[in-house]
Amino acid sequence: MSTVVDPAQQCSGPAESGKEYADWQALLERIPYARHLGLEVQRDDAGVLVHLPCREALIGNFMLPALHGGVLGALIELTARVAAQSQDTETRCPRILDSHINYLRSAKARSTFARADIVRQGRRTSLVQVTCWQGDENKPIATGQVQLLLPTMAAQQEDRHGH
Amino acid sequence: MQVVSVDQGQVCMRLTPQSWMFAQEDTNEICTSVLYSLADSAGGLAVFAGVLELMPIATLDLRMDYLRPVSGDRALLAVATCRHLTNEVAFIHCDILSEGNRELLATANATFMRNTPGQQFRAGILKKEGA
Numbered sequence: 001m002s003t004v005v006d007p008a009q010q011c012s013g014p015a016e017s018g019k020e021y022a023d024w025q026a027l028l029e030r031i032p033y034a035r036h037l038g039l040e041v042q043r044d045d046a047g048v049l050v051h052l053p054c055r056e057a058l059i060g061n062f063m064l065p066a067l068h069g070g071v072l073g074a075l076i077e078l079t080a081r082v083a084a085q086s087q088d089t090e091t092r093c094p095r096i097l098d099s100h101i102n103y104l105r106s107a108k109a110r111s112t113f114a115r116a117d118i119v120r121q122g123r124r125t126s127l128v129q130v131t132c133w134q135g136d137e138n139k140p141i142a143t144g145q146v147q148l149l150l151p152t153m154a155a156q157q158e159d160r161h162g163h
Numbered sequence: 164m165q166v167v168s169v170d171q172g173q174v175c176m177r178l179t180p181q182s183w184m185f186a187q188e189d190t191n192e193i194c195t196s197v198l199y200s201l202a203d204s205a206g207g208l209a210v211f212a213g214v215l216e217l218m219p220i221a222t223l224d225l226r227m228d229y230l231r232p233v234s235g236d237r238a239l240l241a242v243a244t245c246r247h248l249t250n251e252v253a254f255i256h257c258d259i260l261s262e263g264n265r266e267l268l269a270t271a272n273a274t275f276m277r278n279t280p281g282q283q284f285r286a287g288i289l290k291k292e293g294a
């Protein structure tokens with residue numbers, strides 16, 4: 001997996017950011033669909049972000065050419081999920097309840113990045129805002145809000161009793 | 164993804180789950196993002212089914228509600244309907260169902276912008292006309 005900063009810099013960086021990077025990477029690696037898309041965790045001065053390398057298979061419109069809207073949806077949802085899970089003290093696996101994505105600019109066939117901002121991390125739910133950009137982080141191509149449910153003991157027991 | 168049917172203003176698409184679509188390694192639960200992609204594709208096709216012509220369109224926004232976890236045992240069906248058309252915008256609703264028991268798995272509402280030939284698209288057409 002590639003990183004924005006070089007490995008030497010990484011070692012001297014703040015320990016917390018290094019741990020966050022490792023946590024995100026471990027969580028993302030366990031998601032088969034994230035591996036299929038080729039998502040990778042990167043680090044910069046502002047924190048961790050997720051990189052979606054461009055491949056021909058991800059193009060939704062060959063006339064433009066543009067990335068498939070669903071691929072951006074996946075980048076946003078999976079970034080939100082990893083952000084919420086890494087913040088949870090028990091690293092419970094969150095369930096995505098809903099997501100609302102706004103497409104702001106056309107997504108060209110090139111590398112795309114996503115950064116998560118946790119609006120609220122509650123006991124049972126987490127609301128995450130994700131921003132996607134390509135060349136310039138100040139010119140986002142899409143933003144999304146994802147609501148996640150963190151499973152509680154009661155809900156897990158309910159599941160076990162036939163649902 | 165396969166297209167099952169296209170009627171005026173309504174489209175049905177089908178997707179057979181594969182192991183790379185899973186949300187977690189030790190389960191066979193399908194990742195919500197796969198449903199999202201299916202809804203986006205079916206929604207876009209429903210715009211064409213509503214206007215009955217092929218013009219470039221762009222997704223403005225899409226809101227998904229995931230009603231229940233989705234196992235990879237059954238194929239998924241997406242039924243997208245064009246609810247309303249204006250000159251510039253198409254309003255789409257999409258239901259994602261489980262094939263067989265027709266259980267409702269997720270719903271989506273999307274807004275598409277019609278007639279959005281971007282600069283690159285126009286350049287492509289000009290190139291073709293010139294050739």
